[in-house]
Every structure is written in structure tokens, then in C-alpha cells.
Amino acid sequence: AQSVAQPEDQVNVAEGNPLTVKCTYSVSGNPYLFWYVQYPNRGLQFLLKYITGDNLVKGSYGFEAEFNKSQTSFHLKKPSALVSDSALYFCAVRDSGNNRLAFGKGNQVVVIP
Amino acid sequence: DAGITQSPRHKVTETGTPVTLRCHQTENHRYMYWYRQDPGHGLRLIHYSYGVKDTDKGEVSDGYSVSRSKTEDFLLTLESATSSQTSVYFCAISESESRNYGYTFGSGTRLTVV
Numbered sequence: 001a002q003s004v005a006q007p008e009d010q011v012n013v014a015e016g017n018p019l020t021v022k023c024t025y026s027v028s029g030n031p032y033l034f035w036y037v038q039y040p041n042r043g044l045q046f047l048l049k050y051i052t053g054d055n056l057v058k059g060s061y062g063f064e065a066e067f068n069k070s071q072t073s074f075h076l077k078k079p080s081a082l083v084s085d086s087a088l089y090f091c092a093v094r095d096s097g098n099n100r101l102a103f104g105k106g107n108q109v110v111v112i113p
Numbered sequence: 114d115a116g117i118t119q120s121p122r123h124k125v126t127e128t129g130t131p132v133t134l135r136c137h138q139t140e141n142h143r144y145m146y147w148y149r150q151d152p153g154h155g156l157r158l159i160h161y162s163y164g165v166k167d168t169d170k171g172e173v174s175d176g177y178s179v180s181r182s183k184t185e186d187f188l189l190t191l192e193s194a195t196s197s198q199t200s201v202y203f204c205a206i207s208e209s210e211s212r213n214y215g216y217t218f219g220s221g222t223r224l225t226v227v
Contacts, residue, residue, distance in 0.1 A: 032212040043203055043218035044156075051213045090155065092215075099210035100146075105155035 002027040002095040004074075006104035014112050019081040021107045023074045023091030032094035033074040034101065035065055039087045047089075050074060061085070081111045116140040119204050119219040126226055132191040134222050136204030138184075144207040145187040146216065147171075147179060149200040156203065162187055163210075194226045 004025045013019050025031055032051055036044040048059025055067045065076045076089060091104040117138045126132050136145060147159040158171030160179040168179050176198060178190045191198055201223050205216040 034215050036215075036218075041221075043220045044205075044216075046215050046217070049213070049215060094212040099212065100158065100161065101216055103156040105153065 002031075002093045002097070002102055004033075004091045004093045004102060004104040006089075006091055006107050008107055009105075010108040010110060012110045012112060013081045015083055016080050019076075019078040019085065019109065019111070021076040021089045021091075021109060023076065023104060024072050025074060025091075025093050026072065027093060031067075031072075031074075033065075033067065034092040034094075035059065035063070035074075035076050036090045036092065036103075037061075037087050038090065038106075044090060047076070081109075083111045083113050085109060086111045117204060117206055117217055117219045119202075119222050121222060122220065123223045124225070126194050126224070128195060128226055129193050132194050132224065134189045134202055134204075134224070136187040136189070136219060138187075138206045140206060140208070140217070141184060142206040142208045142217075143184075144210055145181065146205040146207070147177075147187065147189045148203045148205065149173065149198075150203060150221070151200050159189065159202075191224075194224075196226050198224065199226045200224060 034049045035047040038044045048057050050057050050067045058064045063078050089107045092101045095102050120135045146161040148156045157173045162168045162181045180188045201221050203221045204219040207216050
């Protein structure tokens, strides 16, 4: 079965600094990868996805993600973090067996003013 | 969260009582899912549906049942609530299970079993 791992429980970053949220994946075949964000007391919102093509994917709210096949990674990045980016971030992969999304455990991002 | 609503948003119930959570969509999507979210576990799939009256179990289905009598509604029932079912429950919908499609999530129901 496909899976994703988010190795850090929490990421702290100062406002204005670059933000990186890590995700590694394990799939058989081509990976279909997604990032979602969850703000307090809200549902998950789609940020971006990698299907094929350019390894750098641009998404909502200034976020981008870099697909690296050799490292089996799909890290989420933002050049300059905002306090409003403080949220829970989930990486997900489409399972080629059952076609459902498999989610990581999530990363709490805290942006410090 | 447009197009998908969950009710109630918050509920407190007593151990042993049945509880039903509702997910309603206006997108006419075929696929619907119920997840629970717990610290340290992320999102875990409870049940899902691939059409009216077509449902199947997810990874944490014990103690839960679902029904889908109409495309727009997917109900999650806790037959006899236990404290371990205290959680935040999310419904999600998807137009397709093709691999380039993601999910749209509702705002969640916070359930407390006392």
C-alpha cells in the first residue's frame, strides 16, 4: 500500500523566513501527491498537487512544492512565511490499489511574529 | 467548504447512546468519505461510499455504520457511543477516484462522549 510520512510533528519558523514542511512517500508506480492545509476549527483545504510534468508545483497562498523522485520526497515550501500560515499541513498520496487518498499524520506549523 | 456541510458542528453525548452525524453535498459527487481526526493519528478513514447504497469499510470502522440513500447525503452512526469515539469527524467528497482528483472536505463535527 502507498503511504506518506511527515517526519516532524511541529515546525517553528520566524515570520519572513522560508518555510519548509517535509513529506516523503512510498508508492508502487507513479506517485500522485497532494498537500492540504487545515486552519483552526476548519476542514482541510486543497493547496496543490503533483500529477506529472514540472517538478516544482505552484499552489494557493504562495505555496509551492518540489517533487524529487530520487529522494521520494514532496516537500512543501514558502519563501517568506506569514503569521497567518500557522496551521496544520497534511501530505497525501493516491493509493494505486484502492484509489483513495492516504494521508500523513500532519505537521503543525507555527510562524512566530 | 462550499458545497459540503456537516451537522451538527458540535455535539456532546453520553456513553452508550446512539449518535448520527450528517454530511450533505450539493456537488452531485459520487464518492463520499468519513474520517476521524485524532492527535498523533492524523486522518483515519472510517467508511466510504461510491454511490447510492454502495458503501464499504475503512481502516477504523468498528463501532460505526453508514448509510447513503441519496447522492447528496451520507450519514455516519455510532451505534453505542464510547469515550474512545470522542474525536473530530470530517466528511469528504470527490468527483472521481481517478488519480489526479483530490477531495473536498467539510468543516467537521466535534463529538465529545462523556
